[in-house]
Amino acid sequence: MRKEIDKFVEQRLISVVPSRRQIAHQRREFYGFVHFTVNTFTGKEWGDGTEDEAIFNPVKMDADQWCDALCAAGMKGLILTCKHHDGFCLWPSRYTTHTVAASSYLDGKGDIVKEVSEACKRHGLDFGIYLSPWDRNNYLYGQGKPYDDYFVNQLTELLTQYGPIFAVWFDGACGEGSNGKKQYYDWERYYEVIRRLQPNACIHVCGPDVRWCGNEAGSTRESEWSVVTLRTRDTEKIQENSQKQDDTQFRERIVRASDQDLGSYELIKDEKELIWYPAEVNTSIRPGWFYHEEEDDQVKSLETLISIYEHSVGGNATFLLNIPPTKEGLFHENDVKRLHEIGEYKKKCYGKNLLEKASLFCEEQKKGFEIENARSDDYDSYFSTSDGQRNCRIRIKFDKEYDIHRVVLKENIKKSQRIEAFRILTVHDGSEKCVFEGTVVGYKKIALLDQIQTKELVKELVKELVKELVIEIIDSRVAPTLSYIGIFE
Numbered sequence: 001m002r003k004e005i006d007k008f009v010e011q012r013l014i015s016v017v018p019s020r021r022q023i024a025h026q027r028r029e030f031y032g033f034v035h036f037t038v039n040t041f042t043g044k045e046w047g048d049g050t051e052d053e054a055i056f057n058p059v060k061m062d063a064d065q066w067c068d069a070l071c072a073a074g075m076k077g078l079i080l081t082c083k084h085h086d087g088f089c090l091w092p093s094r095y096t097t098h099t100v101a102a103s104s105y106l107d108g109k110g111d112i113v114k115e116v117s118e119a120c121k122r123h124g125l126d127f128g129i130y131l132s133p134w135d136r137n138n139y140l141y142g143q144g145k146p147y148d149d150y151f152v153n154q155l156t157e158l159l160t161q162y163g164p165i166f167a168v169w170f171d172g173a174c175g176e177g178s179n180g181k182k183q184y185y186d187w188e189r190y191y192e193v194i195r196r197l198q199p200n201a202c203i204h205v206c207g208p209d210v211r212w213c214g215n216e217a218g219s220t221r222e223s224e225w226s227v228v229t230l231r232t233r234d235t236e237k238i239q240e241n242s243q244k245q246d247d248t249q250f251r252e253r254i255v256r257a258s259d260q261d262l263g264s265y266e267l268i269k270d271e272k273e274l275i276w277y278p279a280e281v282n283t284s285i286r287p288g289w290f291y292h293e294e295e296d297d298q299v300k301s302l303e304t305l306i307s308i309y310e311h312s313v314g315g316n317a318t319f320l321l322n323i324p325p326t327k328e329g330l331f332h333e334n335d336v337k338r339l340h341e342i343g344e345y346k347k348k349c350y351g352k353n354l355l356e357k358a359s360l361f362c363e364e365q366k367k368g369f370e371i372e373n374a375r376s377d378d379y380d381s382y383f384s385t386s387d388g389q390r391n392c393r394i395r396i397k398f399d400k401e402y403d404i405h406r407v408v409l410k411e412n413i414k415k416s417q418r419i420e421a422f423r424i425l426t427v428h429d430g431s432e433k434c435v436f437e438g439t440v441v442g443y444k445k446i447a448l449l450d451q452i453q454t455k456e457l458v459k460e461l462v463k464e465l466v467k468e469l470v471i472e473i474i475d476s477r478v479a480p481t482l483s484y485i486g487i488f489e
Contacts, residue, residue, distance in 0.1 A: 005390075009269050010477045014416035016227045018276045022209055023413065025202045026278060026443045028126065028166070029313045031077035032070045033282065033322035035289045036112070038088045040327055045288055047086025049137030049178055053102035056088070058329025061105070061112070063119035069323070069331050070125060073339040074346050077126035079169050079320065080116050082158055084130075087137030091161075095153050098137045117162040128167030128201070129158050133185045134174055142181025151185075152193055159197040168194050170206040204280060208233055213281045213317060220281050223439040224316045225263025226417050230273035232262060264439070265420055265477065276416075278443070281312035284322035285335055291324040299334045302341045309342070314408070314446025316417075349406065354487040357399045364392035366479070377484040382412040385479045392480065394471040395427075396487065401465035407436070407447040408486030409471070417442050420475040424449070427468035441482075 018026070038051040040058075070078055083089050090112035092101035101108045113129075120127040133151055140147040159165060170190070176182055191208065194201055202209035211232060213220040261267050268274060285305070286295045305321070312319040323335050331339075355375055362371040362383070369384035371394055385392050407424055411417060417440070424436040424447055436447045469487070473480045 057104035061329030067123035079128035087135040126166035141177030279317040282320040316442030410484040
């Protein structure tokens, strides 16, 4: 518990709330990335823009197969690499000849972006785009406004021809073009175009809506805050920390220790400019982002991918998982198998909430915002303590003993991010034992009870059947909220 409380500061902190598009983004939780271009046919990760367009010919192209696999994993959307650094466009852009229209695919009559966007609609998936501002093919790159005009024209094509877009994904890659020059991107101009043409789209990474966790390994901070300083959104800083060349070590780097705390009360209490800026965790299902046949037996294990899922989605972030199609235009069977396994695991472990057969008690509840509201995942009906009550104890009693492995907590993020510290205790014969300590809850926290996790101790827990749990909120910015509690075996 913080010793000194500045109520004015706390009110200012909780005044920072997500936009509608950011709430929709957070609720998406888990979505796919698809890297597909001429690199798929050259075996490179980064093309140089000199590729012969004719090599692009996915003879068995099947976007429905992609979407089937993503849906099987429980994903809610798909982001397509419409143009990577090589400058090759997966749609017939009017502004360059380096496109699918010059390829062998369907004798130049194909449009991969159209195929994928329409498949997403059929499968109920949201559709998003990746458009690299770095173009190693176009001669205008590095010439300032003429290139920005070119880029905006291509961006406009994608935002107006393929229906609703849920995400525009920008990285900060900025190298030399074919003329040896570098381009200084007019980010604000790009943002204005997106806001005007697709106002519901979140702008990711080099953008104002969703931030990069800091690596491509699928790992993130132990405490991932959504309310952070305005400086965190500095696109030039993000660009500076982004990948400059194809480097496998870059993909696996850990988040720097200096970046561990981005939003605790002590860090931001004196900051005047704060923003809601949730994190996204991204990685590829294979070592590379594009398909390489030699990696067919290097698909990440189910254990690894579930761990990333539970620590990202269950750590107040979202999870963007890349699956690269083969030269034929299909997801490889090993990747498809793993995606199905993810979906089956999630259904098995999160399909039945034990809270349905449990009693809930909390003495510190506010009238009209009782703890019973936390049974349903609904921001319009949620739990809160009385005004000024910054801590509470929630007691859960089950109808019998259960082997509990996971506790899921969700704040009402419409009311900002409030909880600073909490713990979970088991109760046996009136004696309490702490089995989990945490800081951030935010949109969603998955507390894994297979280990004792405290500040002082991380070790294997000797499992025992539990008939009673206590969720203790130790510290919060003003009255804490919970929109949902889930208890799972």
